[in-house]
Amino acid sequence: MNDFDTIVVGAGLAGLACSRELWRSGRRTLLLEAADRVGGRVATDTVAGFRIDRGFQVLNDAYPEARRQLDLAALRPGRFEPGAVVAEGRRLRRVADPWRQPLAAVASLLQGTVGLRDAVRAARLRHDAIAAFRGGRLDPDQPATDAERTTAEELTARGFSPGFIQTFFLPFFGGVFLERRLDTAAAVFLFDFAMFALGRATLPTGGMAAIPAQLAAALPADAVRTSCPVKRVAPGLVELADGDQLSATEVVVATDAGGAARLLPPEYRGPWTSRRTKGTVLVAFAADRSPLDSPTLVVNAAAEGPIDNLTVPSDVAPGYAAGGGAVICVSLRPEWAAADRRAEVGDAIRRQAADWFGAAPQTWRPLTTIDVPHALPDESPAARRMRPPGPRLAAGLVLCGDHATSGSINGALASGRRAAEAVLAAG
Ligand SMILES: Cc1cc2nc3c(=O)[nH]c(=O)nc-3n(C[C@H](O)[C@H](O)[C@H](O)COP(=O)(O)OP(=O)(O)OC[C@H]3O[C@@H](n4cnc5c(N)ncnc54)[C@H](O)[C@@H]3O)c2cc1C
Incomplete structure (x- = not known):
């Protein structure tokens, strides 16, 4: 027996x-x-009263298996705003989802953040990804075929301009995939794109x-x-x-x-x-208040500085800073992730963030640095x-x-x- x-x-x-x-x-x-x-x-750690996930990650509330297997409401999730804020040098520009935030999307067009050709192609991509998902033709968990191409090849085949790939898809999906070549399979990209279009990135109140x-x-x-x-x-x-x-x-x-x-x-x-496998490093700071005015993701489109992306989880789900204040999480760009750069990274982050938010980052207090060498499979x-x-x-x-x-x-x-x-x- x-x-x-x-x-x-x-x-x-x-x-x-x-x-x-x-x-x-x-x-x-x-x-x-x-x-x-x-x-x-x-995993989520508690440091000085702040909740800090072991590496920045989100739960998309459109994930079919999450809907099937989890009681999403019981997680009391806070939601990120759709789209992202793209930082280029000292400029912060919002890339909005026109179906959820039509006014912000028009503003993106008028500011030149998104050109008309790219906006039309993004609309087609959105339509195709959602249709394929709803039609049962888009499931990255199914066996891969020899015909699979990379995300970069998919975007080029769809006619997106190199500039838009560089300033939006690369920093945003590079952060999702934890790689900067966009060589992740297009099946994964299209599924994630459909999930972001249909659902919202969320954080449970109690941390991931x-x-x-x-x-x-x-x-x-x-x-x-x-x-x-x-x-x-x-x-x-x-x-x-x-x-x-x-x-x-x-x-x-x-x-x-x-x-x-x-x-x-x-x-x-x-x-x-x-x-x-692919890795990432997260650096967390405490602050008296958030540098952002909405629960959003900031991605760095410039190939300089230590910040790959920046979030304020306590803006999304207040449970991350239940005792007050704000917790700010930065994922490092790969060049800054090496262990021998750790001594300089805190100051470098605050300097780069000061370009975006003014003087406040100089008062951010370092909380912890979390190394996740094996975060995702290739x-x-x-x-x-x-x-x-x-x-x-x-x-x-x-x-x-x-x-x-x-x-x-x-x-x-x-x-x-x-x-x-x-x-x-x-x-
Ligand atoms: C930094 C980061 C960011 C991410 N971002 C996102 C995101 O935004 N959205 C998203 O959907 N996904 C994201 N992911 C991916 C997601 O978290 C993982 O795909 C998922 O958690 C993997 O779960 P798993 O059970 O397959 O593997 P694991 O979580 O690795 O679980 C395997 C378990 O096996 C245990 N184990 C190993 N060897 C032994 C042994 N010999 N004996 C006993 N136990 C053993 C380990 O300790 C571990 O607990 C992210 C992951 C990371 C790390």
Whole structure:
């Protein structure tokens, strides 16, 4: 007799979603997590009373899996304004979504932020992306085809001007994809574009960690073991780092790709386990008040200065600064992310922010710097073609995680659900 029906290794969103689905279907499931908390890459720290996510990320409220699996209202989300503020040198200009903020969009046109040709092409892109999503033809979690092209190729093929690509798509989607070449697959870009067009970027009042906390709350207390690293797995078998062995009818590996490569026996490792990852560094400051007059994202279109993008999470969801004041988060441009530049980065950020906001940034107080070296899997067309064909690796062995679908909250939740379905389908 096995110890459990299923053992899931890794309590990120994928592992949590999988475990919850299995418990709902009456399977005795144990979730094992190496860290001292659940959530994986979705984490929030509290520093000097401010909530700071481990790397800037948002929950899009149009994500189909989030709508399916999460109680979005219970997260009490605050919403970003659609569009973004684009910084170029000392100028800040708003790029608005004409369907939600028609007046602001007209202003963008009149100021020359967006040319008429690019505005027409953006309208077509919006229409095509939404139509493909609604028609079920746009799902980046499905297997990639040989015909996939990169985001840069897609934008060029659609006739966008190099200037608009450089000043809007590159800083905005470069920040989403954590890469500056826009070599992420167009399928991922079009899906994200549809999500931004149909929904809003949100932050839960309790910080991003409220998302895994909500999933974990649906599990029985003894169904999760944290601080419990797994050393290796085999079909139906899990060996813990302390040497204990546990058996189960099914073992689900819900780690990141690198974790799966370390755990799986060589014969079950696929090319996906060698995929590159992309990183980011977040620098957080406390301030007496926000430098912005609306809950918005500021992206840096100039190829200079340390700031890649800047947000004030407490403008979006007041829970980020429940004790008052504002918390300001800056994602660093890649050239500034190297560890040997850390000493100069705080002053450099304040100097660049002073170009945009005047004297106030000189009073910002450094809170913390958070390094996330493995934030997202590489999602170039070539990398996506290396993904595993489906969740089942062998009888008694199943795989999930965002590296198996797409590098997002939506992708992780979807892969967890699909892994649970594969377990249930086996009887
Ligand atoms: C900085 C950053 C920004 C992002 N921005 C966004 C965004 O704006 N919108 C969006 O939708 N997505 C974003 N994402 C992506 C999203 O957060 C991830 O795709 C998702 O959280 C991945 O979940 P996962 O469960 O697949 O993997 P993980 O969260 O990596 O979970 C894997 C878990 O397995 C555990 N584990 C590993 N090895 C072992 C072992 N040997 N034994 C036991 N446990 C083990 C790990 O500790 C971890 O908890 C961002 C991610 C980061 C980091």
